[in-house]
Amino acid sequence: MRSTRSPADSAPLDFLPPDVATGMLLSTVHRRSQKVFNEALRPLGIEERHFATLAVLDGTGPLTQRRLADLLDLDKSSLGRIVDDLERQRLAERRPLPGDRRAHAIHLTEQGRQHVRDGHRIAAQVGRHLFGHLSPRTRAALDHALREVLAAPGADPATPGDESRP
Amino acid sequence: MRSTRSPADSAPLDFLPPDVATGMLLSTVHRRSQKVFNEALRPLGIEERHFATLAVLDGTGPLTQRRLADLLDLDKSSLGRIVDDLERQRLAERRPLPGDRRAHAIHLTEQGRQHVRDGHRIAAQVGRHLFGHLSPRTRAALDHALREVLAAPGADPATPGDESRP
């Protein structure tokens, strides 16, 4: 007996051409996994975007907002707000950048580093939850395919490429 | 020489644990391909979400909003607004559902069907653009993996599942 709606069988989408279906799948998978992850992160008081930011910082060391936004593929304005949140919670802080008074270096605080560790643990749980039942082969194929898509010449909206070819 | 930011190499993400990286890849790929698709659809005066709705309707015949929202994995409120847009542009219309005066059946108009055809052509172009350089194997693997993820027991946020296991 199902409560409201069905999880997977809700979208067979077999009547759609492959590319359209892939796009919709992408959309659905992303939306759902983001939601699941956000809920799992709730005890930490942050959401996916905050954790991703912290995790990148933890992996790279202090970065400017500009650089961070690039790595996260976010608008710099969006990132600015995320950094605001993180500062408010004392998870990260803007420090003056020695060489350039326009830019700030975003540093993790000790508590921020702790959140990263906790977040990774949660991420691993959620990952098992979402991807765990995929065979390692499928799992790797997913990752590989996504990276390939990003490597596509036309994958960056900033570089439109020509749609109108003979 | 690059203009502002780099497309693919902006996110090596190699310093992140695999699941986190996959999540971010998913996010990036989705956001970018949506953007590219939306821009390609601009001549039609609609966006991805409208086209997806039209395309599903075209594949299934008239549906209630409820059913449509399920198939598209959208909030019924979101779908309501999409249908508003479509009606405003005379691409679809709400017709009374014979047996039930609460529900409407959403029907495509002739112009709506034309838009579906045009949209599919555009989708195919964008698809080639985004996915075209993937090997058919990788291409199929992507699709397969995404469907598998959706088939996961924990993929539906509505069915939380237990995160706290020994």
Next chain:
DNA sequence: CCTCTCACTTGATATAGTCTCAAGTGAGAG
């Protein structure tokens, strides 16, 4: 009838993206 559920609508809120601006930087001209 009375109540419970369902389909849809509407309003409030949050989140992301775009555009614009102020401040800072760096290079070249005079």
Next chain:
DNA sequence: CTCTCACTTGAGACTATATCAAGTGAGAGG
């Protein structure tokens, strides 16, 4: 050595899009 000019960084205002919650009217069961 300074002035000017083009460019970068980040912040803020504005817009739109999505989600959630409450409300309305219709069906269905007792």
